Amino acid sequence: MAQTRSGSKLLWDILSYAIMIVLAIICIGPIIWTFLTSIKVEEDIVTRDMVYFPTRFTFESYVKLWNQSSYPVLVMNSLVVTSLTVLICLLTGSIAAYSFSRFNFKGRTQLMLAYLVVRMFPAVLMIIPLFIVMRNIGLLDSTVGLAVAYTSFLLPLFVWMLKGFFDAAPKELESAARIDGSTRIGAMFRIVIPIARNGLVATCVFVAIAAWNEYLFALMLTTSQGSRTWPVGLQLMVGEFQLPWGMLAAGGMISILPVIILFAIVQRVMVAGITAGAVKG
Amino acid sequence: MSRSLNMPGSRPPRTIWEAISPFRLIGELSETRYWMYLLLLPSALLITAVVLYPTVYGMQMSFREMRLNRPDLGNDWVLFKHYVRMINDPIFWVSLRNTAVWVTSSIVLEFLIGLIAALALNRDLPGTKLLAVLILLPYFLPNVVAGHMWALMLDPRMGVINDLLLKVGLLTEYKAWFADPTTAMAAAIIVEAWHSFPFFTLLIMAGLKGIPTDLYKAANIDGAGAFAQLRLITLPMLKTIIAAAVILRVIGLVNSPDLLLILTSGGPGRSTQVLSLYAFQMAYKDFNFGYAGALSVVMFVFLMLFAWAYVRLSKVNQE
Numbered sequence A: 001m002a003q004t005r006s007g008s009k010l011l012w013d014i015l016s017y018a019i020m021i022v023l024a025i026i027c028i029g030p031i032i033w034t035f036l037t038s039i040k041v042e043e044d045i046v047t048r049d050m051v052y053f054p055t056r057f058t059f060e061s062y063v064k065l066w067n068q069s070s071y072p073v074l075v076m077n078s079l080v081v082t083s084l085t086v087l088i089c090l091l092t093g094s095i096a097a098y099s100f101s102r103f104n105f106k107g108r109t110q111l112m113l114a115y116l117v118v119r120m121f122p123a124v125l126m127i128i129p130l131f132i133v134m135r136n137i138g139l140l141d142s143t144v145g146l147a148v149a150y151t152s153f154l155l156p157l158f159v160w161m162l163k164g165f166f167d168a169a170p171k172e173l174e175s176a177a178r179i180d181g182s183t184r185i186g187a188m189f190r191i192v193i194p195i196a197r198n199g200l201v202a203t204c205v206f207v208a209i210a211a212w213n214e215y216l217f218a219l220m221l222t223t224s225q226g227s228r229t230w231p232v233g234l235q236l237m238v239g240e241f242q243l244p245w246g247m248l249a250a251g252g253m254i255s256i257l258p259v260i261i262l263f264a265i266v267q268r269v270m271v272a273g274i275t276a277g278a279v280k281g
Numbered sequence B: 001m002s003r004s005l006n007m008p009g010s011r012p013p014r015t016i017w018e019a020i021s022p023f024r025l026i027g028e029l030s031e032t033r034y035w036m037y038l039l040l041l042p043s044a045l046l047i048t049a050v051v052l053y054p055t056v057y058g059m060q061m062s063f064r065e066m067r068l069n070r071p072d073l074g075n076d077w078v079l080f081k082h083y084v085r086m087i088n089d090p091i092f093w094v095s096l097r098n099t100a101v102w103v104t105s106s107i108v109l110e111f112l113i114g115l116i117a118a119l120a121l122n123r124d125l126p127g128t129k130l131l132a133v134l135i136l137l138p139y140f141l142p143n144v145v146a147g148h149m150w151a152l153m154l155d156p157r158m159g160v161i162n163d164l165l166l167k168v169g170l171l172t173e174y175k176a177w178f179a180d181p182t183t184a185m186a187a188a189i190i191v192e193a194w195h196s197f198p199f200f201t202l203l204i205m206a207g208l209k210g211i212p213t214d215l216y217k218a219a220n221i222d223g224a225g226a227f228a229q230l231r232l233i234t235l236p237m238l239k240t241i242i243a244a245a246v247i248l249r250v251i252g253l254v255n256s257p258d259l260l261l262i263l264t265s266g267g268p269g270r271s272t273q274v275l276s277l278y279a280f281q282m283a284y285k286d287f288n289f290g291y292a293g294a295l296s297v298v299m300f301v302f303l304m305l306f307a308w309a310y311v312r313l314s315k316v317n318q319e
Helices: A002-039 A060-068 A071-102 A108-120 A123-136 A143-168 A171-179 A184-195 A197-213 A216-221 A230-240 A245-280 B002-006 B016-020 B022-029 B035-061 B081-087 B090-121 B128-140 B143-153 B160-168 B184-209 B213-221 B226-237 B239-255 B258-263 B275-284 B289-318
Strands: none
Touching: A002 A060, A002 A245, A002 B090, A002 B128, A002 B143, A002 B184, A060 A071, A060 A245, A071 A108, A071 A143, A071 A184, A071 A197, A071 A230, A071 A245, A071 B035, A108 A143, A108 B035, A108 B239, A108 B289, A123 A143, A123 A216, A123 B035, A123 B275, A123 B289, A143 A197, A143 A216, A143 A245, A143 B035, A171 A184, A184 A197, A184 B022, A197 A245, A216 A230, A216 B275, A230 A245, A230 B143, A245 B128, A245 B143, A245 B184, B016 B022, B035 B289, B081 B289, B090 B128, B090 B184, B090 B239, B090 B275, B128 B184, B143 B160, B143 B184, B143 B258, B184 B239, B184 B258, B213 B226, B226 B239, B239 B275, B239 B289, B258 B275, B275 B289
């Protein structure tokens, strides 16, 4: 009996490994293939005989992308928009998350629900009015306008995720600080935020990745070089250049590199935060 | 800064500078009864401005004539004109059907792969941490890059997937997956499933951690097999989390046309045209904001009905 149980455990272990390895290959296969494409020479990309293991390598695609297209400008714009989005979320969202986490007040549940329900609003329905309003106040085609538009779906997410991390920070330390004569805001900045620091960083990274990746709002709300972000620019390259696979692959690799690095660094805390936010919602 | 924050709100200011110090003022404000509301004010104002106001604006827009490229038509109220047009619009019905196929197939596929991945990862075997990072990664990649990666791999002339399938003998010649109306939707669903199944994995993994191990021990003693345990313990215990995950994913799938916009733009023909994409194109290409608004409102109503019905059904089943 004991033998069959350990036998079946071994069987399940092998099966688990098989599943995980196959899935991992499927998940990173496309990324590796794109990387290979980005360093292949043109003839090895456009060929009838598939080149699986290129013997010739070149960084031509990267050089061409960096020099002949507006990619550096696009990446800069994306950086600005992403930073602004995170900044707005930090300034307005962290205090809201703190309020939800620490106080019990009239209308709290309803308000939290409202922060959740706004995620259900179709982006298309919001984009058109945003387009009209931003055109009227001169924020259309600007990095600030785009960052403000991003908060429409990222701020509620930020508040919910951060609230989860604040909830996990013990309330006793805060009470102790209050007894020692600290004001509420003093306790928030000197006790709660330092304790929830990892969570705060993870939440910011999550929002930053989402803002960096966003395509639809950027497509609609930017019209020129001055504020266009990289996803829109990369998509436009499809029509602009002939057979741009090498450049597309290079652009893709450049733009997902920061995402992969950030994700690898804060993944554990971030994953915990995403699930905490969703589970309670 | 920390000193002024440290100040108890009740102590009188010593100097004129201390009395008008912003830190002191905020510190005192934080002791009032309305502090929690003040903290919420900035984000609530912002959400009102960028979510609620545009949504209401968009809804009233759906009852008006609003064509950016036809100013001669004016912006008059047209009541239900756009909604009547929708009923008689064959593209609307095709889009609705495609949306149903797109959402249900993607959800089923993502849930199944997500569940299997989560069950395997949850065994905490050595090396799982690294594999988890790799398996969760696609969810964090941008739609644009995910779309291009797969478009490259499925390309009719130099796609590696065509080549692999040819070598295995599943294909006799290279196939233009996105140009054939019979395969375009299926190919897009596979790309979507690849991109988003980790979301289910993430949530289900968190749910699995919350199931007491005693339940499985008891089931083992009773001689329940692995599949019986899955059906009788794991899935019932995960019910709430699965419901939450499904709702969030359905919202995402219905609302965002990004991936289809990048992969197919709704083509070939109308074979991958979904509602959100139709609404977006109506606004972005035809500049018919009124009709686009009406399409979005219908989408929104469907989502609300779905969420409400789904939450009710999963609650009824629990009892």
